[in-house]
Amino acid sequence: MAERAALEELVRLQGERVxxxxxxxxxxxxxxxxxxxxxxxxxxxxxxxxxxxxxLKTPKGTRDYSPRQMAVREKVFDVIVSCFKRHGAxxxxxxxxxxxxxLTGKYGEDSKLIYDLKDQGGELLSLRYDxxxxxxxxxxxxxxxxIKRYHIAKVYRRDNPAMTRGRYREFYQCDFDIAxxxxxxxxxxxxxxxxxxxxxSLQIGDFLVKxxxxxxxxxxxxxxxVPDSKFRTICSSVDKLDKVSxxxxxxxMVGEKGLAPKVAxxxxxxxxxxxxxxxxxxxxxxxxxxxxxxxxxxxxxLKILFEYLTLFGxxxxxxxxxxxxxxLDYYTGVIYEAVLLQTxxxxxxxxxxxxxxAAGGRYDGLVGMFDPKGRKxxxxxxxxxxxxxxxxxxxxxxxxxxxVRTTETQVLVASAQKKLLExxxxxxxxxxxxxxxxxxxxxxxxxxLNQLQYCEEAxxxxxxxxxxxxxxxxxxxLRSVASREEVDVRREDLVEEIKRRTSQPFCIC
Amino acid sequence: MAERAALEELVRLQGERVxxxxxxxxxxxxxxxxxxxxxxxxxxxxxxxxxxxxxLKTPKGTRDYSPRQMAVREKVFDVIVSCFKRHGAxxxxxxxxxxxxxLTGKYGEDSKLIYDLKDQGGELLSLRYDxxxxxxxxxxxxxxxxIKRYHIAKVYRRDNPAMTRGRYREFYQCDFDIAxxxxxxxxxxxxxxxxxxxxxSLQIGDFLVKxxxxxxxxxxxxxxxVPDSKFRTICSSVDKLDKVSxxxxxxxMVGEKGLAPKVAxxxxxxxxxxxxxxxxxxxxxxxxxxxxxxxxxxxxxLKILFEYLTLFGxxxxxxxxxxxxxxLDYYTGVIYEAVLLQTxxxxxxxxxxxxxxAAGGRYDGLVGMFDPKGRKxxxxxxxxxxxxxxxxxxxxxxxxxxxVRTTETQVLASHWWSxxxxxxxxxxxxxxxxxxxxxxxxxxxxxxWKKSKGEQASPFASAELSKLSANWDxxxxxxxxxxxxx
Numbered sequence: 005m006a007e008r009a010a011l012e013e014l015v016r017l018q019g020e021r022v023x024x025x026x027x028x029x030x031x032x033x034x035x036x037x038x039x040x041x042x043x044x045x046x047x048x049x050x051x052x053x054x055x056x057x058x059x060l061k062t063p064k065g066t067r068d069y070s071p072r073q074m075a076v077r078e079k080v081f082d083v084i085v086s087c088f089k090r091h092g093a094x095x096x097x098x099x100x101x102x103x104x105x106x107l108t109g110k111y112g113e114d115s116k117l118i119y120d121l122k123d124q125g126g127e128l129l130s131l132r133y134d135x136x137x138x139x140x141x142x143x144x145x146x147x148x149x150x151i152k153r154y155h156i157a158k159v160y161r162r163d164n165p166a167m168t169r170g171r172y173r174e175f176y177q178c179d180f181d182i183a184x185x186x187x188x189x190x191x192x193x194x195x196x197x198x199x200x201x202x203x204x205s206l207q208i209g210d211f212l213v214k215x216x217x218x219x220x221x222x223x224x225x226x227x228x229x230v231p232d233s234k235f236r237t238i239c240s241s242v243d244k245l246d247k248v249s250x251x252x253x254x255x256x257m258v259g260e261k262g263l264a265p266k267v268a269x270x271x272x273x274x275x276x277x278x279x280x281x282x283x284x285x286x287x288x289x290x291x292x293x294x295x296x297x298x299x300x301x302x303x304x305x306l307k308i309l310f311e312y313l314t315l316f317g318x319x320x321x322x323x324x325x326x327x328x329x330x331x332l333d334y335y336t337g338v339i340y341e342a343v344l345l346q347t348x349x350x351x352x353x354x355x356x357x358x359x360x361x362a363a364g365g366r367y368d369g370l371v372g373m374f375d376p377k378g379r380k381x382x383x384x385x386x387x388x389x390x391x392x393x394x395x396x397x398x399x400x401x402x403x404x405x406x407x408v409r410t411t412e413t414q415v416l417v418a419s420a421q422k423k424l425l426e427x428x429x430x431x432x433x434x435x436x437x438x439x440x441x442x443x444x445x446x447x448x449x450x451x452x453l454n455q456l457q458y459c460e461e462a463x464x465x466x467x468x469x470x471x472x473x474x475x476x477x478x479x480x481x482l483r484s485v486a487s488r489e490e491v492d493v494r495r496e497d498l499v500e501e502i503k504r505r506t507s508q509p510f511c512i513c
Numbered sequence: 514m515a516e517r518a519a520l521e522e523l524v525r526l527q528g529e530r531v532x533x534x535x536x537x538x539x540x541x542x543x544x545x546x547x548x549x550x551x552x553x554x555x556x557x558x559x560x561x562x563x564x565x566x567x568x569l570k571t572p573k574g575t576r577d578y579s580p581r582q583m584a585v586r587e588k589v590f591d592v593i594v595s596c597f598k599r600h601g602a603x604x605x606x607x608x609x610x611x612x613x614x615x616l617t618g619k620y621g622e623d624s625k626l627i628y629d630l631k632d633q634g635g636e637l638l639s640l641r642y643d644x645x646x647x648x649x650x651x652x653x654x655x656x657x658x659x660i661k662r663y664h665i666a667k668v669y670r671r672d673n674p675a676m677t678r679g680r681y682r683e684f685y686q687c688d689f690d691i692a693x694x695x696x697x698x699x700x701x702x703x704x705x706x707x708x709x710x711x712x713x714s715l716q717i718g719d720f721l722v723k724x725x726x727x728x729x730x731x732x733x734x735x736x737x738x739v740p741d742s743k744f745r746t747i748c749s750s751v752d753k754l755d756k757v758s759x760x761x762x763x764x765x766m767v768g769e770k771g772l773a774p775k776v777a778x779x780x781x782x783x784x785x786x787x788x789x790x791x792x793x794x795x796x797x798x799x800x801x802x803x804x805x806x807x808x809x810x811x812x813x814x815l816k817i818l819f820e821y822l823t824l825f826g827x828x829x830x831x832x833x834x835x836x837x838x839x840x841l842d843y844y845t846g847v848i849y850e851a852v853l854l855q856t857x858x859x860x861x862x863x864x865x866x867x868x869x870x871a872a873g874g875r876y877d878g879l880v881g882m883f884d885p886k887g888r889k890x891x892x893x894x895x896x897x898x899x900x901x902x903x904x905x906x907x908x909x910x911x912x913x914x915x916x917v918r919t920t921e922t923q924v925l926a927s928h929w930w931s932x933x934x935x936x937x938x939x940x941x942x943x944x945x946x947x948x949x950x951x952x953x954x955x956x957x958x959x960x961x962w963k964k965s966k967g968e969q970a971s972p973f974a975s976a977e978l979s980k981l982s983a984n985w986d987x988x989x990x991x992x993x994x995x996x997x998x999x
Contacts, residue, residue: 077606
């Protein structure tokens with residue numbers, strides 16, 4: 005036993021060592037070595053079958069949804085799904101795991117965050133990391149050349165979750181994508197329209213949608229003199245401009261990433277700019293940028309986009325922002341990101357973005373990676389970051405002290421005296437058969453007070469009370485829980501009366 | 514390269530060897546050994562990073578849902594969820610994986626069918642095998658003593674899928690459970706009422722709900738003389754009576770499982786019986802069974818249950834069936850299973866059950882396994898087997914030649930539409946704005962479509978539609994809209 009305890013201690017220490025190395029971002033080989041040592045030690049401990057430990061937790065980075073959280077979630081999904089449907093999208097679903105090979109090579113550095121399944125003698129599987137790669141696989145598999153689809157499902161990433169900040173390892177994504185070869189920028193504009201409709205309907209405050217284009221970024225870096233090999237890493241520095249100052253970003257680019265200061269300055273001249281379509285016009289006239297073919301393409305498309313966005317009535321919510329870089333792995337054209345704006349503390353200050361709630365862009369090359377003949381299917385889409393929205397809506401409901409019901413029960417069937425279970429069962433069955441949402445307490449002889457209290461706690465608006473005398477008279481008491489007003493209703497009229505009261509828009513129960 | 518090809522061939526052969534052993538149900542150690550060999554060979558092959566193979570398939574036993582299948586699924590879930598809500602259930606959700614320890618020791622022999630996640634240096638995880646164990650974990654974790662909840666989600670089992678028969682490795686379960694200490698049989702009766710409401714609303718044909726009780730089964734085996742050690746295995750033989758004859762079942766019990774023939778005969782006297790509450794009464798008078806305390810408890814509760822089911826108006830759908838045994842691992846009381854009935858080929862024959870579509874029962878000991886102090890929370894619940902129902906509904910829709918709506922686009926921004934806007938006065942709309950007129954137009958269409966559905970199969974023959982306009986263009990557009998709508 006002492007042996008085992010010592011072994012368990014070694015496992016614990018080695019586990020901490022591994023965690024420490026990961027935090028320090030040690031080299032991949034070093035981490036792998038220490039993980040292998042850890043696995044060996046664990047193997048020595050032997051299997052744990054039968055030992056009943058009382059593990060009362062969900063895995064790290066995951067959580068249950070309580071009924072209250074489900075009610076919030078349902079409201080949010082309702083808004084999102086009706087918007088997707090309003091725009092004519094079909095819906096699909098895919099398995100929670102894919103063949104490991106399907107996900108391999110699609111996520112760059114983030115590949116280490118993929119959950120693998122154990123090799124149990126069959127196919128090698130991994131949990132999906134997003135909904136975009138499964139979508140591309142679906143298109144190629146079914147040889148589809150065009151579709152407009154939405155997909156709402158959970159995805160899995162072995163992140164270091166900061167759960168207080170809403171970062172989970174299992175979380176929902178709501179994706180909408182348009183695949184197909186179409187005339188330029190119309191579907192792209194519709195995606196932005198959808199994003200704006202959803203964020204407005206959710207009533208989570210003012211927002212701003214930043215737009216940029218990968219070709220403009222690439223062109224910009226080229227004319228500033230960024231070496232090709234540094235494109236990605238400079239991109240991720242530039243992307244930080246929404247959180248830190250230009251000085252800090254410049255220091256990182258020059259100090260850490262070895263960029264020539266002059267080049268950094270030239271980048272600075274561009275990326276600190278943001279504006280509307282006038283900025284697009286201005287850059288189209290820029291003597292250097294207009295010499296770059298890629299940048300011209302990007303700017304030309306953005307000009308068309310802004311025309312469509314104006315026709316869609318949302319141009320005032322869109323900002324062409326040269327610092328928007330985003331994870332550019334598979335994006336090939338326009339990219340966008342929506343941020344919520346905090347009301348400024350002092351008048352005259354610009355609103356501060358507090359983090360993105362939705363994002364997307366065009367990715368024309370992904371499906372081609374799945375097609376044996378490399379046939380391309382251009383795609384553009386968006387993803388709503390609902391976990392953040394859940395928190396915001398939950399907070400808002402708490403602040404308003406709005407009571408969120410977790411059931412939809414309309415009537416409780418109650419009894420005033422003992423030995424009335426039979427009547428309650430008969431009556432509640434009648435209500436169910438008539439489509440009325442009803443409950444009864446699972447007690448043979450419940451006290452009336454307890455039954456009324458149950459209604460109050462659950463927010464049930466109506467209660468029918470069966471009483472001995474009323475039974476003889478052929479009536480039932482129908483009571484409004486809120487107002488405590490009671491009427492006698494004839495048994496045969498009860499269903500009708502309940503339906504009448506519950507069908508009115510503002511329940512006058 | 515030839516080396517690699519040879520290695521790949523070895524891996525393939527070893528993989529087949531492993532599969533063969535599993536099919537023959539070889540010993541666990543033997544299988545483990547061969548799997549270890551397979552893993553070693555694969556490790557020699559090395560990692561496959563970067564090599565772009567065109568793998569265009571979903572994993573074995575899983576499938577995508579196309580828009581059409583999603584439309585079917587949505588219809589079915591709508592029926593089920595409204596029933597759960599009508600009965601006052603809350604809804605919860607849990608993660609797709611649990612700590613491996615949470616699932617360990619809960620599924621008996623089926624434990625080998627659990628999907629494990631790779632040990633990547635953190636917690637050991639497994640994909641959930643059902644929704645009941647996560648529910649028990651949720652109750653214990655939140656120290657809840659009563660709740661009425663439903664949960665609709667996918668579960669994962671490394672079965673040998675027979676996909677033509679609708680057996681998948683990833684599939685939906687719709688669970689409804691009532692947890693809490695209550696007066697006997699009321700929640701149990703409500704579960705059966707819910708099952709009947711759902712199966713009726715889905716309109717997938719006639720069905721029957723078989724009911725039994727674990728205590729009755731245990732008591733029955735005891736008085737027949739089944740040794741305690743053989744209870745489970747005899748149970749699973751008896752459970753096959755819905756598919757095979759009594760002779761076959763008896764042969765298995767006596768021939769394969771070493772039961773004394775006399776004991777088998779005595780079991781046979783009981784388990785071939787099924788009926789209504791009168792059978793319960795009869796067994797309560799049975800000289801031997803009534804001596805067994807457990808059986809008496811079970812029979813007493815079933816009697817109360819039948820009273821409540823009569824008040825709920827569903828007693829005619831319920832059959833007390835002594836051969837219903839089900840996977841009894843965590844059930845402690847009443848158990849039930851709903852089967853669809855095939856219309857008999859010849860008149861006078863009894864309808865044949867074609868497989869279960871829903872099941873459940875009472876399980877009072879599960880939550881206690883999670884509570885550090887072993888505190889019990891009694892539970893009763895049901896699970897709807899929706900995958901079978903999806904197939905049936907899909908087939909039914911095809912048979913009726915109904916087109917399933919896959920989009921809810923109300924207005925086609927098309928040339929046709931713009932030419933019909935000028936005719937909008939016929940629908941009573943004077944507005945030339947597209948969206949509002951479209952909505953009103955569609956709702957009138959809906960009314961007409963519903964009416965015409967009742968009269969004849971084809972909407973085109975509806976007299977009311979042709980009344981609307983003699984103009985061919987107008988009529989064509991409306992017909993086209995109906996096609997899309999339906």
